[in-house]
Amino acid sequence: xxxxxxxxxxxxxxxxxxxxxxxxxxxxxxxxxxxxxxxxxxxxxxxxxxxxxxxxxxxxxxxxxxxxxxxxxxxxxxxxxxxxxxxxxxxxxxxxxxxxxxxxxxxxxxxxxxxxxxxxxxxxxxxxxxxxxxxxxxxxxxxxxxxxxxxxxxxxxxxxxxxxxxxxxxxxxxxxxxxxxxxxxxxxxxxxxxxxxxxxxxxxxxxxxxxxxxxxxxxxxxxxxxxxxxxxxxxxxxxxxxxxxxxxxxxxxxxxxxxxxxxxxxxxxxxxxxxxxxxxxxxxxxxxxxxxxxxxxxxxxxxxxxxxxxxxxxxxxxxxxxxxxxxxxxxxxxxxxxxxxxxxxxxxxxxxxxxxxxxxxxxxxxxxxxxxxxxxxxxxxxxxxxxxxxxxxxxxxxxxxxxxxxxxxx
Numbered sequence: 001x002x003x004x005x006x007x008x009x010x011x012x013x014x015x016x017x018x019x020x021x022x023x024x025x026x027x028x029x030x031x032x033x034x035x036x037x038x039x040x041x042x043x044x045x046x047x048x049x050x051x052x053x054x055x056x057x058x059x060x061x062x063x064x065x066x067x068x069x070x071x072x073x074x075x076x077x078x079x080x081x082x083x084x085x086x087x088x089x090x091x092x093x094x095x096x097x098x099x100x101x102x103x104x105x106x107x108x109x110x111x112x113x114x115x116x117x118x119x120x121x122x123x124x125x126x127x128x129x130x131x132x133x134x135x136x137x138x139x140x141x142x143x144x145x146x147x148x149x150x151x152x153x154x155x156x157x158x159x160x161x162x163x164x165x166x167x168x169x170x171x172x173x174x175x176x177x178x179x180x181x182x183x184x185x186x187x188x189x190x191x192x193x194x195x196x197x198x199x200x201x202x203x204x205x206x207x208x209x210x211x212x213x214x215x216x217x218x219x220x221x222x223x224x225x226x227x228x229x230x231x232x233x234x235x236x237x238x239x240x241x242x243x244x245x246x247x248x249x250x251x252x253x254x255x256x257x258x259x260x261x262x263x264x265x266x267x268x269x270x271x272x273x274x275x276x277x278x279x280x281x282x283x284x285x286x287x288x289x290x291x292x293x294x295x296x297x298x299x300x301x302x303x304x305x306x307x308x309x310x311x312x313x314x315x316x317x318x319x320x321x322x323x324x325x326x327x328x329x330x331x332x333x334x335x336x337x338x339x340x341x342x343x344x345x346x347x348x349x350x351x352x353x354x355x356x357x358x359x360x361x362x363x364x365x366x367x368x369x370x371x372x373x374x375x376x377x378x379x380x381x382x383x384x385x386x387x388x389x390x391x392x393x394x395x396x397x398x399x400x401x402x403x404x405x406x407x408x409x410x
Contacts, residue, residue, distance in 0.1 A: 035154035113210035161208035167311035218322030262367035287393025334362035
């Protein structure tokens with residue numbers, strides 16, 4: 001065995017390196033990404049991860065069958081809730097009409113959330129996503145442990161979910177006290193309005209957990225893309241992008257990132273393709289109630305309905321914002337490169353080619369989600385929707401006021 005001399009060893013250690021090899025600690029686990037929500041999902045009865053494990057462990061077959069039955073019962077319950085709300089009656093532009101519409105669309109969104117949780121857990125979506133994400137994490141120049149810490153996000157998710165559940169349940173309890181399923185609706189039999197309180201509670205957990213899963217997966221993508229952009233910006237500031245191989249490494253890493261986004265969106269679009277449609281319809285009716293009935297309702301009732309409005313706003317916001325953030329971060333790569341002047345006089349054909357490929361890929365990729373297969377979720381389209389669509393509720397309130405002033409009974 002040949003032992004190198006101390007001088008040789010010293011020269012090797014002090015030799016500068018263009019790219020620092022990342023010392024990745026441990027892979028990002030489901031517990032780290034989902035936190036306590038990985039266990040809270042069991043409350044919904046839609047945690048079908050046991051079905052996925054049963055494919056490799058025949059001893060879990062009986063338990064997986066029972067898990068599937070429970071999940072299907074839960075799905076049937078949320079369909080029953082939708083059927084009950086669809087029977088809410090009310091004259092056009094009346095409070096009963098608006099309240100019924102709002103909760104019908106929220107019930108439709110609950111069905112979507114239930115089916116998504118069923119499918120995501122059954123098909124091990126989270127673990128597959130983390131496996132794909134780990135390949136991109138291994139391409140980092142430097143490791144960033146703080147970026148992989150989601151505990152602060154988990155605390156914020158608890159606060160939002162608590163607010164959402166409190167808003168919907170305050171409405172359900174007030175309706176139940178009045179022996180109704182909705183505040184402005186007719187009285188119903190006792191078993192129904194009592195059962196609806198518990199069904200609404202279950203539905204709240206389903207929507208909250210689904211939205212948190214959706215948000216955390218998108219956040220993991222956004223963080224990885226932002227860190228890529230940060231390292232690209234650092235390389236640009238250090239004028240290292242012209243060094244042979246550096247920009248090619250970034251180009252390969254960008255391609256992997258977009259591939260991960262595209263493959264992840266194939267599962268996320270089961271929620272985001274239709275959920276914004278239901279969320280905005282609920283929001284229109286919630287705004288109409290807040291604008292058109294503020295002076296004709298008792299303060300307590302109006303306060304509860306206003307609480308519902310804030311809950312629907314949050315629901316709509318967190319349905320669109322995570323996906324639009326991912327698209328913004330992907331486009332940010334092109335902005336960083338276009339602001340760089342070092343490529344204008346580049347004589348290296350390979351470097352300039354990689355520069356063009358990265359810009360084109362950043363601006364022309366197809367890794368996005370389309371609402372009902374038509375409207376892509378981008379920051380611009382999301383902001384435009386938030387500016388325009390809620391105001392349709394105000395227009396309905398104006399129309400109602402004009403009709404009432406003309407003596408038309410509503």
